[in-house]
């Protein structure tokens with residue numbers, strides 16, 4: 001009550017009062033305003049899908065319906081339906097060669113409750129969280145647990161993936177290292193050698209800590225896009241690389257991204273029994289679990305290899321056609337002398353693109369001076385909404401952007417490239 005009469009008077013906890021909404025949502029808000037005013041905008045900002053372009057698997061929908069008709073409407077177990085956890089255990093064994101028992105899973109309402117649980121479970125206030133940028137939302141989770149943040153800036157030369165050497169100086173103080181591969185926002189993957197080096201760093205540090213009786217550093221490994229890799233790019237996981245990492249790896253996964261199911265809210269996490277068991281009580285009090293009919297449907301759907309393979313094959317094909325069409329388009333613009341660039345698509349639903357436009361003059365005579373100016377120019381002139389990497393915490397890469405293909409048709413790709421060329425050609 002001591003600050004009641006000052007300007008800093010707060011009605012909620014300091015943490016919540018100072019927690020801000022995601023910058024991506026703010027940009028999406030601006031775009032929606034334009035759309036509501038009747039403008040035709042190509043909104044490539046959101047890590048979401050247009051269900052008319054990318055519907056969820058039909059068989060899953062039918063199973064949800066069946067589960068309701070069968071009357072599965074009472075509480076599911078707090079950690080997730082037993083059948084679903086059994087199915088998930090088989091799913092990752094068959095597809096990732098990972099051995100985790102059903103008891104080593106937590107089923108949540110999407111991936112977010114798992115991330116939340118891991119941060120709260122591993123990090124005391126004032127302890128250190130290490131994460132690379134650009135990356136998705138780690139800053140907000142670090143804020144929630146009142147952690148110190150060590151932010152690792154990455155570079156286009158390494159496809160915006162953090163090299164283990166950059167993390168090394170900070171590992172001694174870290175409680176959690178938050179990694180994501182395939183990475184949102186870049187659509188790139190961690191290379192095997194780099195992940196191996198990171199695992200070695202963590203194992204070495206935890207050997208040191210064990211001797212002095214200090215709690216270990218954990219690797220949160222968010223692989224929520226992992227079934228979407230293209231060409232020869234492969235998804236690696238830390239435990240496959242080094243089985244000793246089992247004790248220290250906390251996986252995030254779910255149906256949101258590779259089944260276009262962002263709205264169905266079925267996610268899961270898994271990790272070593274010792275740590276997952278301790279997280280169960282926290283998880284139970286959060287109660288952030290998916291509806292029981294969805295859990296039953298997810299179990300029936302994921303257990304059917306044919307359904308899953310056929311959906312994923314088609315989905316990957318459709319997403320990658322768009323990503324490569326955009327990529328080829330950007331390379332074509334680059335070859336014509338426009339100041340753009342892109343990184344070849346590796347995974348997920350994102351393309352990393354650059355508009356190196358700072359210092360150029362717009363048709364109105366004004367100079368483009370900042371990321372905000374680039375974003376606004378693309379939106380106003382090309383009617384294209386993109387998210388700058390600054391919205392993912394990166395300050396060193398002011399001209400790089402995430403382009404998401406989850407809402408666009410193949411025909412629209414041509415239209416968008418045409419608009420971009422026309423708006424770039426007006427700059428001098």
Ligand SMILES: Cc1ncc(COP(=O)(O)O)c(C=O)c1O
Nearest residue numbers: 047110111112136184224256267
């Ligand atoms: C990297 C990453 N992890 C986790 C999530 C959260 O997924 P969910 O919608 O299942 O909560 C997202 C969502 O955008 C994401 O991009």
